[in-house]
Amino acid sequence: MSEQMNLTLKVWRQKNKNEKGRFVTYQAKEISEDMSFLEMLDVVNEENTKKGEDPIYFDHDCREGICGMCSLVINGRPHGPEYGTTTCQLHMRHFHDGQTIVIEPWRAAAFPVLKDLAVDRTAFERIQQAGGYININTGGVPDANEIPIPKRIADQAFESATCIGCGACVAACKNASAALFVSAKIAQFAHLPQGQTERYERAQAMVDQMDAEGFGSCTNTGACEAECPVGIKLDNIALMNKEYFTAKLFREEDIH
Amino acid sequence: MLDSKVPSGPLAEKWSKYKFDLKLVNPANKRKFTVIVVGTGLAGSSAAASLAELGYNVKAFCYQDSPRRAHSIAAQGGINATKNYQNDGDSVYRLFYDTIKGGDYRSREANTYRLAEVAGNIIDQCVAQGVPFAREYGGLLDNRSFGGAQVSRTFYARGQTGQQLLLGAYSALNRQIHKGKVEMFNRHEMLDLVKIDGHARGIIARNLITGEIESHEGHAVLLCTGGYGNVFFLSTNAMGCNATAAWRAHKNGAFFANPCYTQIHPTCIPVSGEYQSKLTLMSESLRNDGRVWVPKTRELAQKLRKGEINVKDIKEEDRDYYLERKYPSFGNLVPRDVASRNAKEAVDDGRGVGKTGVAVFLDFEDAINRMGEDAVRAKYGNLFDMYYQITDENPYKQPMRIYPAVHYTMGGLWVDYNLMTTIPGLYALGECNFSDHGANRLGASALMQGLADGYFIIPYTVGDYLSGLGFDPVDKSHPAFEEKRKEVEDRLNKLLSLKGNKTVDDIHKELGHIMWEYCGMARTAEGLTKAKSLVQNLRKEFWQNAKVLGTNDELNMSLEKAGRVADFLELGELMIDDALNRAESCGGHFRLESQTPEGEALRKDDEFSYVSAWEYKGDNLPSELHKEDLVFENVELTQRSYK
Amino acid sequence: MSKSKPLLSSTLGKKLIMSLTGIFLCLFLVVHLIGNLQLFKDDAGYAFNTYAHFMTNFTPIKIVSILLYLTFVLHAVYALVITRKNKAARPIGYNQSSGNANSKWNSRNMGVLGTIILIFLVTHMQNFWWKYHNDQVPYVQYEKNLDTQEVTSQALSSDEFTNYLVTYKTAENGDAIEVIKSQDLYQQVEYAFENIGLVLLYVIAMAALSFHLIHGFQSAFQTLGFKHRRYIGTIRFLGIWVFGVIIPIAFAAIPVYIYLVR
Structure with a gap:
């Protein structure tokens, strides 16, 4: 039989972007260790709803660790205490009866709080819109096997492409830097032959936008890599830097 | 009365001939039209991007904070295409035939054939976008056989093909947003359809952040809003997946086709309690080596559930490998529907396992004895890890527990060959429509259909409709907007x-x-x-x-x-x-x-x-x-x- | 078409400055240490003082030293600029800290470590550089027998010293003698390190330097994007063992040795 536990939650509540937030304490009762963290919050929310209290707002969608919508800093750790796990895949068996859990939203100037624990991550959207693609139209492309890509290269590109865009890297970084996210996008295309034609332009455009959004700079603490739920590596950041400096120092190009 | 608009002529020539017959919009006039795209999964993102590339103005909507989070992202297995790269006899006709047969002869021939026909283009398109498909050492694309298919036609990107394809379509969408051709509305939910003179001319959407009720006008409306599996509360769908847009369209006159066709996937992680919010799918490839069983008697099952005995205490002769027993030639590899139904029968018979009794075993003991634990790990390691993470049970040491879960809905808005619903100007793409999968969908075809509709079908067919409209902008002051609002x-x-x-x-x-x-x-x-x-x-x-x-x-x-x-x-x-x-x-x-x-x-x-x-x-x-x-x-x- | 923003206005450009100045400062440490090891020589400072004179008067080295001062300033100023921007990137902090669960303490506190090093530098420069350049150190005269290589020394009063001077004379036995009048920085070092407080400051500062470089050296190469599999091991070794351990310990050993032994 699964263990039942009672927990104390200290949750950040904030009505909207403009109002000030504060911590509110809730009791989570009879929590099963088989629940996911978000299911635990569901239970608390159902209780709150029955009492007529506004439920705690948090972002979530697929609940299988791939959509990147869920967030939450749990006891100081983005996506909670387990490594390589999103909040939706974090289970309550990693907590113990009587524990106090502090739940905060991602904190970054570029990620303003929308409500309670949900933040606005559209900064990531704008960075990708600045250059996170290959400029081709639908149709009129060569056969898929026309350009062989060595397995090693394809695998490297894949490793970078697994980023789920959750923003845990920003949340974990003491500087709220988005370097890991941006670099994963740049690296995916920098590895692939299809990405070569615009590679330097892309690095500059995306870095420019990253800075314009107000993210901090990378000081290589490695916190992002440690907290990334899908294991994106710091090597991506090194590659991004190389792409950017090469562009700037040896091939400065216009961006469009 | 229902005109499917399927063109006449031999099956293989229908689409090419039809494409030629479709009317075109002059390139200079395309910018005079606005198309609304609701939903940004594979179908929506690809349609929005492709239409914007052609020159139409597009307004795209999604309820998530980013188009990239649409639930297409969660598809694991792969995407079918008839490239025949493996020289194993695949062809457009074979994929068409498999899809029709897999759908138990309840889908429309012409649509299904067209799907198989354009599938190869999808792979070309995705590779050109930088989608990192699995490759062989020679640098060419790898394929695998999926869902019991006789040929290897499935392209994949490890266990996250859906995410990679969606990111590809999303990147194309981002490019058009950057160019100003697509206006993106994140955290917006469509709440109604606006019709003027019987034609779809706009939507009413709620800005989920501010609650503002917005009217958006367009010359055509594309619903790419996915399926309705969440009717069942528990499904493998995302929490936010909903039927509201499609249902509002239905209430405005769009026919709803085959609503009872839902697909129930046999290998999901069982429900663990009332609090359960969603179900997690594990690839059905597990059934290649796992053996499905329940205890032979209810008494044994009950003791097991109460924890009085252990799985290991159940002797071989007391185990009922019911799929192997009932279907000797297919055994554990029977199709999804058969596997699911039999699991339910066993559970209804009181022989279910696990604390709740609503599960059957999927046992790898034989596979581990035969191949060794390392070989099993190499093949299924990530799935076993996922299972362990969720259940805290080690499937190398004890059998997995599985149970079927709602996974996909084949039914949806009725559409004709143009993907247009019974409301002129309103289209439905991807899982939102009903057309291609009949009564049962084959593995690795959902991704294919979403992208086929968005990249290669709607860009042609929507032009045919728009070309007959004249160039006047939609009258936003029309009372229909205020009425709906x-x-x-x-x-x-x-x-x-x-x-x-x-x-x-x-x-x-x-x-x-x-x-x-x-x-x-x-x-x-x-x-x-x-x-x-x-x-x-x-x-x-x-x-x-x-x-x-x-x-x-x-x-x-x-x-x-x-x-x-x-x-x-x-x-x-x-x-x-x-x-x-x-x-x-x-x-x-x-x-x-x-x-x-x-x-x-x-x-x-x-x-x-x-x-x-x-x-x-x-x-x-x-x-x-x-x-x-x-x-x-x-x-x-x-x-x-x-x- | 538009121009991308200038290099130095970007977060990456600023980090490039940090990286390049950091690597240059690391190189300086090596040279500085090699020079300072002469303090261990029990030669009344002959080697050290002549070396000090050379380093402060040879024109190419003077040019390099100006570059060095500039590098220090750049490293510190950019650190400040980047830190300010980074603080602004998270106006509201977390209630709970993730501690060491995801990163090393020193990597998160490079600014603190840098500040300790800066305080140390001010003291260090004031004690030696300033006094040396402003005639506030003792004077010494060496007589070196060029045939036997024997060196004798005697302190000079300030009246006896005008500037650094090398003259030659012949000894009674006919040997050639080199006579050097010099500022005695060696002696100044010995004076200074009679103070246990200063010795402690130096040891603490070198500990800070150690932590600073264990992160900083490797980080500089990461920032540059220089992360080839073939060199990564070498860079890690240099960063941790050479710059993080050997060099700071060697530097710290000087005041400790002088305090304990002399």
């Missing part, structure tokens, strides 16, 4: 006024139980009739006793959920109506009244070889059934057998 506001206010005792989730869970019990894998006329009145009562209860908190002008999940559940309650009833009408077993649906002497599914082609397209007639009025007869000119209908 008012309706939406009234509805929201009505929802916000609900101050009863039950949470929306409570009611949603009840709905899920009813649907799962009576309109799930096995159905009877009696059960469905009972379910219909249960759902009707539940709907009444919802509007009397639900509790919705907060106000409209904020992020309000209570309100969001309430609106969706209100629509699920209505759609659920239509699903039951459809299931009642379809008194045959086909695809994933077993009607107990319609079985062979051996107890297998019996399809009734003479009676039910049609698409059920339901027309909404008004609140509390029975929907009207329209039938589109399915004509099979190219394939011969056969009964499936897995004995």
Whole structure:
């Protein structure tokens, strides 16, 4: 039989972007260790709803660790205490009866709080819109096997492409830097032959936008890599830097 | 009365000939048209990007904070295409045939053939976008055989093909947003359709952050809003997946086709308690090496559930490997529907396992003994890890517990060959429409269909419609917009006024139980009739006793959920109506009244070889059934057998 | 078409400055240490003082030293600029800290470590550089027998010293003698390190330097994007063992040795 536990939650509540937030304490009762963290919050929310209290707002969608919508800093750790796990895949068996859990939203100037624990991550959207693609139209492309890509290269590109865009890297970084996210996008295309034609332009455009959004700079603490739920590596950041400096120092190009 | 607009001529030439016959919009005139795209999964993102590339103005909507989070992202397995790179005899016709047969002869030949025809282009397109498909050491694309297919035609990107394809389409979308051709509305939910003179001319959407009710006008509206599996509360869908856009379109006159066709996937992680919010799918490739069983007797099963005995205590002769026993030639590899139904039978018989008793074993002990633990790890390691993470049970040491879960809905808005619904100017793409998968979808075809519709079909067919419209902008001051906006506001206010005792989730869970019990894998006329009145009562209860908190002008999940559940309650009833009408077993649906002497599914082609397209007639009025007869000119209908 | 923003206005450009100045400062440490090791020689400072004179008067080295001062300033100023921007990137902090669960303490506190090093530098420069350049250190005269290589020394009063001077004379036995009048920085070092407080400051500062470089050296190469599999091991070794351990310990050993032994 699964263990039942009672927990104390200290949750950040904030009505909207403009109002000030504060911590509110809730009791989570009879929590099963088989629940996911978000299911635990569901239970608390159902209780709150029955009492007529506004439920705690948090972002979530697929609940299988791939959509990147869920967030939450749990006891100081983005996506909670387990490594390589999103909040939706974090289970309550990693907590113990009587524990106090502090739940905060991602904190970054570029990620303003929308409500309670949900933040606005559209900064990531704008960075990708600045250059996170290959400029081709639908149709009129060569056969898929026309350009062989060595397995090693394809695998490297894949490793970078697994980023789920959750923003845990920003949340974990003491500087709220988005370097890991941006670099994963740049690296995916920098590895692939299809990405070569615009590679330097892309690095500059995306870095420019990253800075314009107000993210901090990378000081290589490695916190992002440690907290990334899908294991994106710091090597991506090194590659991004190389792409950017090469562009700037040896091939400065216009961006469009 | 239902004109599918399927062109005449030989199957293989239909689409090319039809494309030529479609009217075009002059490149300089395309910018005079605006197309609204609702939903940004594979179908929506690809359609929005492709139409913007052509020069149309696009307004795209999604309820998530980014288009990239649409639930297409969660597809694991792969995407089919008839490249025949493996030289194993694949062809467009073979994929077409497999899809028609897999759909148990309940899909439209011409649509299905077209899907198979454009599938190869999808792979080219995705590779050009930088999608990192799996490759062989020589640098060429790798393929695998999937879902029991006889050829290796499935392209994949490890276990996250959906994510990689969606990121590809999303990157194309981002490019057009950057160019100003697509205006993107994140955290917006479509709440109604606006029609002018019978044509779809816009939508009413709620800005989920501010609660503002916005009117958006367009010359055409594309619904790419996915399926309605969340009617069942528990499914492998994302939490936010909903049927509201499609259902609103239905209530505005779009016919809803085959609503009872849902796919139930056999290898999901079982429910662990009432609090469960969603179900997680594990690739069905697990059945290649895992053996499905339950204890032979109820007594043993009960002892096991109570923890009085251990799995290891159950002797080999006391285990019932029911799939191997009943289907000796296919064994554990029977199709999804058969595997699912038999699991349910075992559980209903009281022989289920796990604490809840609602699960069967999928045992790898033999595989580990045969291949060694390392070989099993190499093949299934990530799935075993996922299982361990969720259940805290080590599948190398004890059998996995699995149970079927709702996974996909083949039914959806009725569309013609142009993907247009019965409302002119309103289109449905991807899982949102009904057309290509019949009564059961083959593995690795959902991604294919979403992208085929968005990249390669809608860009042609929407032009044909727009070219006949003239170049006037849509009249946003038309009273229809204000009327609909008012309706939406009234509805929201009505929802916000609900101050009863039950949470929306409570009611949603009840709905899920009813649907799962009576309109799930096995159905009877009696059960469905009972379910219909249960759902009707539940709907009444919802509007009397639900509790919705907060106000409209904020992020309000209570309100969001309430609106969706209100629509699920209505759609659920239509699903039951459809299931009642379809008194045959086909695809994933077993009607107990319609079985062979051996107890297998019996399809009734003479009676039910049609698409059920339901027309909404008004609140509390029975929907009207329209039938589109399915004509099979190219394939011969056969009964499936897995004995 | 538009121009991308200038290099130095970007977060990456600023980090490039940090990286390049950091690597240059690391190189300086090596040279500085090699020079300072002469303090261990028990030669009344002959080697050290002549070396000090050379380093402060040879024109190419003077040019390099100006570059060095500039580098120090750049490293510190950019650190400040980046830190300010980074603080602004998270106006509201977390209630709970993730501690060491995801990163090393020193990597998160490079600014603190840098500040300790800066305080140390001010003291260090004031004690030696300033006094040396402003005639506030003792004077010494060496007589070196160029045939036997024997060196004798005697302190000079300030009246006896005008500037650094090398003259030659012949000894009574006919040997050639080199006579050097010099500022005695060696002696100044010995004076200074009689103070246990200063010795402690130096040891603490070198500990800070150690932590600073264990992160900083490798980080500089990461920032540059220089992360080839073939060199990564070498860079890690240099960063941790050479710059993080050997060099700071060697530097710290000087005041400790002088305090304890002399």
